[in-house]
Amino acid sequence: MSKVLGNTLLILVIGLLTLPGIQRREQFIHTHMLWGAYTPATNPDFFDSFWFSGDYQLQKTRWINETNGFKNDFVRLYNQIDFSLFGLPHATGIIVGKKRYLYYVEGIFNLTGRNVFDSSYYSSTANRYKRLQEFLMDRHGIPLLLILAPDKASFYPEYIPSRFLKNTKTPTKYSSWVHALEDAQVPYLDFNRYFRLMKDTSRYHLYPKNGSHWSSYGALLAFDSLHRYLQKKYNIRLPDRIQEGVNTTQELFDDNRDLSRTLNLIWEPAHPSMDYATYYFTPLDTLKKLNLLVVGDSYFWQWIHPGIIQNNFSHYHFWYYNQGVYPESKKKYLNAYTLDLHETIPHYDLILLLQSTGAYLDIGYGFIERACCEFFYKERLDDYMNQIRNSEKEFARVQQKAADKGLPGETVLCREAISRVFDEIKKQKR
Amino acid sequence: MIFNTSLFLLYFLPVFLILYYLLAWIPRSWPKNTFLLLVSIFYYAWGAPLFVFVVIGSVLADFFILKEVSRSQGGKRKALFWLSVVMNLGLLLYFKYMNFFVDQFNDILSWFGSPPAQWTKIALPIGISFITFQKLSYTFDVYKGRHAVVRRLHDYALYIFMFPQLLSGPIVRVGQIYDQILNRKAQETSNERLIGFYRFVIGLAKKVLIADVLGVTVNEIFALNSLELSSSLAWVGAIAYTFQIYFDFSGYTDMAIGLAKMAGFRLPENFNFPYISTSITEFWKRWHITLSLWLRDYLFLPIAYSASRKLKKDKYLGIRTDKILYIFAAAITFLLCGFWHGAAWTFIFWGGYMAFFLILDRLFLMKWMKKAGRVPAILLTFFFLVIGWVIFRSESLDFAYFYLCRMFLFVTMPNEIWLNSKFWTMLVIAICFSFWGVWKRIERWSEKLFSTPKSLTVILMTVAAILLFILSEATITSSGFSPFIYFRF
Numbered sequence: 001m002s003k004v005l006g007n008t009l010l011i012l013v014i015g016l017l018t019l020p021g022i023q024r025r026e027q028f029i030h031t032h033m034l035w036g037a038y039t040p041a042t043n044p045d046f047f048d049s050f051w052f053s054g055d056y057q058l059q060k061t062r063w064i065n066e067t068n069g070f071k072n073d074f075v076r077l078y079n080q081i082d083f084s085l086f087g088l089p090h091a092t093g094i095i096v097g098k099k100r101y102l103y104y105v106e107g108i109f110n111l112t113g114r115n116v117f118d119s120s121y122y123s124s125t126a127n128r129y130k131r132l133q134e135f136l137m138d139r140h141g142i143p144l145l146l147i148l149a150p151d152k153a154s155f156y157p158e159y160i161p162s163r164f165l166k167n168t169k170t171p172t173k174y175s176s177w178v179h180a181l182e183d184a185q186v187p188y189l190d191f192n193r194y195f196r197l198m199k200d201t202s203r204y205h206l207y208p209k210n211g212s213h214w215s216s217y218g219a220l221l222a223f224d225s226l227h228r229y230l231q232k233k234y235n236i237r238l239p240d241r242i243q244e245g246v247n248t249t250q251e252l253f254d255d256n257r258d259l260s261r262t263l264n265l266i267w268e269p270a271h272p273s274m275d276y277a278t279y280y281f282t283p284l285d286t287l288k289k290l291n292l293l294v295v296g297d298s299y300f301w302q303w304i305h306p307g308i309i310q311n312n313f314s315h316y317h318f319w320y321y322n323q324g325v326y327p328e329s330k331k332k333y334l335n336a337y338t339l340d341l342h343e344t345i346p347h348y349d350l351i352l353l354l355q356s357t358g359a360y361l362d363i364g365y366g367f368i369e370r371a372c373c374e375f376f377y378k379e380r381l382d383d384y385m386n387q388i389r390n391s392e393k394e395f396a397r398v399q400q401k402a403a404d405k406g407l408p409g410e411t412v413l414c415r416e417a418i419s420r421v422f423d424e425i426k427k428q429k430r
Numbered sequence: 431m432i433f434n435t436s437l438f439l440l441y442f443l444p445v446f447l448i449l450y451y452l453l454a455w456i457p458r459s460w461p462k463n464t465f466l467l468l469v470s471i472f473y474y475a476w477g478a479p480l481f482v483f484v485v486i487g488s489v490l491a492d493f494f495i496l497k498e499v500s501r502s503q504g505g506k507r508k509a510l511f512w513l514s515v516v517m518n519l520g521l522l523l524y525f526k527y528m529n530f531f532v533d534q535f536n537d538i539l540s541w542f543g544s545p546p547a548q549w550t551k552i553a554l555p556i557g558i559s560f561i562t563f564q565k566l567s568y569t570f571d572v573y574k575g576r577h578a579v580v581r582r583l584h585d586y587a588l589y590i591f592m593f594p595q596l597l598s599g600p601i602v603r604v605g606q607i608y609d610q611i612l613n614r615k616a617q618e619t620s621n622e623r624l625i626g627f628y629r630f631v632i633g634l635a636k637k638v639l640i641a642d643v644l645g646v647t648v649n650e651i652f653a654l655n656s657l658e659l660s661s662s663l664a665w666v667g668a669i670a671y672t673f674q675i676y677f678d679f680s681g682y683t684d685m686a687i688g689l690a691k692m693a694g695f696r697l698p699e700n701f702n703f704p705y706i707s708t709s710i711t712e713f714w715k716r717w718h719i720t721l722s723l724w725l726r727d728y729l730f731l732p733i734a735y736s737a738s739r740k741l742k743k744d745k746y747l748g749i750r751t752d753k754i755l756y757i758f759a760a761a762i763t764f765l766l767c768g769f770w771h772g773a774a775w776t777f778i779f780w781g782g783y784m785a786f787f788l789i790l791d792r793l794f795l796m797k798w799m800k801k802a803g804r805v806p807a808i809l810l811t812f813f814f815l816v817i818g819w820v821i822f823r824s825e826s827l828d829f830a831y832f833y834l835c836r837m838f839l840f841v842t843m844p845n846e847i848w849l850n851s852k853f854w855t856m857l858v859i860a861i862c863f864s865f866w867g868v869w870k871r872i873e874r875w876s877e878k879l880f881s882t883p884k885s886l887t888v889i890l891m892t893v894a895a896i897l898l899f900i901l902s903e904a905t906i907t908s909s910g911f912s913p914f915i916y917f918r919f
Contacts, residue, residue, distance in 0.1 A: 005885055006620025009892045013627055014451075016896060017444035020436075036913025052479045057431070065436040065907060074904035075911055081901075086852040092912045163848050262913060 023069025031072040036091055036262040041066045072264075080266040091262045097159040100269055102259040104212045107153035108160055113169030122180035125363055128372050129353075130186040135375060140346050143234045146188040146363065147226065148177070149299040149356040150195035150214055155207050177363060189229055191222050204246060204275035210260035210268065213356075216253060217246070217275045219302035226352075227312075236290065236350065238312045239281040248273045255302045281311040289314030291347060295322050295336075295367040296354030317348075322365035323411060337411040341374040366415060373418050380424065384417035431476040432597070433685045434638050434906055439899075442473070443689075450693060454618055463588055463611060466693060470593035474557070477597075481525070481555035485590075488521060492565055493586045496572045500579035511573040515566065522562040525555055530773035557597035559770055563724055564590060568604045570728050577605045585611050594689035598682050600700040600720040607695065614694040621883070624892060626691025631895040631902070633684025638902045640863075641678035642909075643856045644670045650847050652823060656832065658846045664836040666849065672812075672819045673860035676704065679718070703867030708807035709796045710787035710814060725763050734759040756792050761785045771822070776830055780822045787814060808868070 023029060044059035051057070068074070075090075082088040087096045095103045109115055129146060136142040153160060154174070171179070174192060181188050195206055195218065206218035214222060220241075230236040250273050254261065260269050292313040294300050300318055303309050309316050318326040325334040345351070353364045362369070373381040388394045395413075402412040431438050446469055453462040475482040492514055499510045529551050536546035568589070571577040580586040588611055595602055610617070651659070651667030680701040690697045704717035714722045734755045741751050761782070768781015787795070799807035817834065824830035866872050883891065 002885065003620060005888065006624060009888065010620045010623055010627075013624070013892065013896065014444055014447050016899075017440065017447070020440045021444070034911075034913065038911065038913040054477075054479060057476050057479070061431070061435055061437045064441065066911075068436045068440050068907060071907050074900075074907040077900070078904040078908040081904075082852065086850060086855070088850060088852055090908065090912055166844065264913075 020069035024067060025069075027069075029070075031070065034072050034075055034264050036264065043067075076264055076266045079264050083263060083265055083269070089263055091259075091264070094259050094262060095161065095164070097156075097161055099159055101156055101159035101209050102212070102263075102269075103153055103156075103160065104259065107151045107212070108164050110151065110173045111153040111157065111160070112164060112167065113172045116169075116171060116173055116176055119171075119176060119180070122176045123183060125368060126177075126180035126184040126186060129181075129363065129368050130184045132368055132371050132375070133186060136345070136351065142345070142348055142351055143230075143236070144351045144353070145230075146181070146186070146353045146355065147296075148174075148188065148190045148192050149222075149297075149354055150192045150207075150218070151356060152207050152212055154192055155195055155199060187233060189226065191225070194222075194225060204248075205272060208252065208256035208274060209271040210252065211256040212259050213255060213299050213302060215256055215274060216302060216306065217277055219255075219299075220277055220279075220306075220308070223303055223308050230350070234350075238290075239283065241279050241281055243277055243279045246275050246277045248275050250274075253305075255305060258298075290349035292316040293319070293345070293348040293351045294354055295319045295364055296352070297321055297356050297365070299356050300354050313350075319367070322367045322370075323407070335408045335410060337370075337408065337414045341371055345371070366418070369418050369422065370414065373421050377421050377425070380421045381417055384420045385413060388413055388416060431473055433682065433689075434634060434902075436903065436906060439634075439903055439906070447692065454694070459611070459613060460584075464584060466593075467584055467588045467591060470588070470591040470596060473593040474591060474596055478555045478557070481558075484521065484555070485561060488517060488565070489587050489590050490583070491517060492569065493580070493583050496569060496579055499572055507573070511569065514569045518562050518565050518569065522558060525552055525558055527769075527773045528552055560595075560597065560599050560601060561590065563601050563721075563770075567601065567724060567728065571604055577603075577608070580604065580608065592690070592695070594686045594693070594695070595697055598679070598686065599718075600683060600686065600698050601724050602697060602720070606698055610695050617691075617696060618694040621888075622694070623692050624888065625883075626688045626693075628688070628891055628895045629691060630685050630688025631899045633681045633686075633688055634902045635898050636677045636681030636684060638681075638905045640856050640860050641674050641681055642905075643852060644674040644860065645678070647847065647849060647853045648674050648823075652833075654846060656836075658843070659833075659836050659841075660843045660845060661836055661839065661841045663845055663847065664833060668816050668820045668833075668837060670853075670857055671823050672705075672816050673857065673864060675819060675822075676701075676864060677860055703864070703873075705812055705815070705864045706808055706868050707811050708804060709791050709799050709811055710784060711791040711796060713811060713815065714784075714788070721767070725767055729766065730759045730763045733762055753792060757789050760788045760792075764788065775827050776821055776824050779827060779830070780818055783818050783821060808865075 041062040042059065043063045044056050046056060065071075079090045082090060083096070087100065089096050089102075093105045095105050095108060097103055129144075133144045136144045151174070157165075178190065191214075195214070198206060198221070202221075204217045205215050206221070208215045213219070224241060227238050227241070230238065250271075252260075252268065252271065252274055253276070256274055257268065257271075260271075263269075290313050292309065292315070294309075294316065296318070297320070300309075300320075304316075304318065319336040320326055320329070322336055325336050325339070328334045353367060355363055355365075388398055398413050398416055399409050401416075402409040405412065431442065433439070450462055450465060450469075453465050456462070471482065471486070474485065478485075495510050495514045495517075499507055499514070502510060529549075532547060532549045536549075539546055568577075568580075568586075572579050580589065585608070589602075589604055589607060590596075648667055648671045651663055651670075654663070683700040687697045687699070698720055700719050700721075702716040702719065704713055707713040707716055737755050737758055738751070741754065744751055746754055764781045764785035765778055766781070768777045768779065768784070771777045771780070791799075799810065802810070820833055820837070821830045824833060879887065879891075
């Protein structure tokens, strides 16, 4: 081997080793950001951190690992190789099923009967929901409707990896909720059942292979059903949707690929073509457009992003997981727990609780409990909240809990007080 | 600062290489040696910010003590020799073993119903075992006259501190490297440096792409309790660990040898397809070679020699004296070898386990293995090694007993752990790469490939090494990165 060739290759090798460091400083190659929520490492300050304990070195090593110039590309390369060759996902909570169908793990757990509480929990929540529903209708004329969004695991159980189905138990969270709601005789919409019924007959895909939510077409069908239900049950008129056609395309809108996007791959996993309806809504000049409040999760975004909600309601608020208030929080974060329900709620004409069966943490994400406390046990709630605020120890504990969970302090304080109110009521009933 | 981090690979290494190669243009050795020494001290200080001062102090002390040893005779020479040995062993005993001794002492106290002695646990400084053995080898070699004392302090300091082999070996004797410290121009060619890079990348891939992948599943399996661990899973864990430890350690050694080569040094080999051994005796000629040679030269032979001076007869109780000496020296050597690996009874037991087979080999087992044929001998030796690694891996002797019982009692239960296809793929690759040394042709081919490569071969190997490096760095960067779909709530 010639000396020139050897030196050239050596210079090439060393040059390549320096590239990530140069890229970090100069950003001469554009790289796409990574998706998903994660806590980034912090760059330690040499004078703040302690060298002799090894803290500085540990933090610096982590920070450099996370901020090397080609980190995003390295992550994508690694993820793509693992996904393509071994079907392994590198995102928390995502499961790769048969034929590379993607799932959110909670939905699978719910389908297989994990994390089910005692039936009394479901029945007491259902009863609170009923009481709140009746109160809002009687006192303010506001319909409150719980919508159970469909769940991909229930819709596509055939692609769930067998290792998850080995220890299936009943009841499941979903069946527990349905049972409790039926027992309490409260009106609710069950899109989980509706979608399963439509699965074999629908011309278009109701669930995307690479996403965790209903497809764009599925979301539209669901809204149509909601429209009919509201009209029939509450005599609420909404604009009519006129469908012009359906485009079938290989292109996936972001709402239909939230799981694959979070996998941070180089290319989109293979997927069937998706169906996007083209439509318009008839104007509602002669009809009063309503003011809508939705408390729920990310399923609702697929009613917002295509403009469905904006075309049907004069104004809306979306309390995302009963925390961030949208659209305000797009500019500056507004926490729902800082709003006075007595002042806020009466302004709405309709309140929807949109609950995905894949989550089912609490029905309404705590809204039902908070509203019940605010409307029925206001004094007790205020007492407990003041108790916590006035006790240094309690307040510090709540603040620490909030910091640990990454939640606003006011949210945790309110939830703590709500929990104490219901504990007290439970004790009194005994 | 370990080799398989982005900090080392993408910042430390390129900066070091650029400056080092610029200094290598200067005809004399001292600029690049001084630079290498300072960088090595910084490298060690990064991981051991306090202990680095202890090592610097002991290097200074050893340098002057041994300089005096080389000038002295008789009692003074012996006293200084023992001063160096006690100082080095003392540091090792204190920093590595004091916690263990105190724990044993407290166990004894508790048998008698006494309260435990108060003791603040000492953190184990990185690389202390290797540094100590390397320094002791120098002490012995100078005392015995096998090697002249190193005249310049910075040469001796470089011998000890040189960062490629500082933390995990290979254990280098001064005779193997001193001439290179003084002059290594012949090895500072682009060909050698490139081969060093290839070796480094191979080691990195072994560690990151194979060992670490196996390690994830091994850790899960070894964390199972009696209600969760089936026999089949126990075997999978044991075999996977057997390959994990080999690829982890040999990978690190490859990186050390590769880095040293990039700096113009040739370090001794440490592994030679250990799992194709036909006996435990052969295993120790192929596994951690520099350690076993160190043990042979500085422990086994002196013990055997000292004992031989006390045993005058040819036979005792019908056993030949040379066999008795072997048994005695092997037992002590390998019990200490086990203890050197870690301050726990499992390591001592593992050392004893190895000694047991070495003794059996000497008595009759090697002859049986030879008669059985090469393949059965390899398989049987491998089986014994797997058992040994279970003991080595276990947190306690109780756990080792539980795990081994589980392996042999054919307990069936549903598998709690998902053994994904990546794990199986890496295990198969590990098995292939571990055993392909059985074919001499492959060994000859790889020697030829690395010794006199043609231009096209070098280009292809460079491209392959770069791709392997990118893959390894991608794995390092991505480890631990597992975002949530949405914000945590």
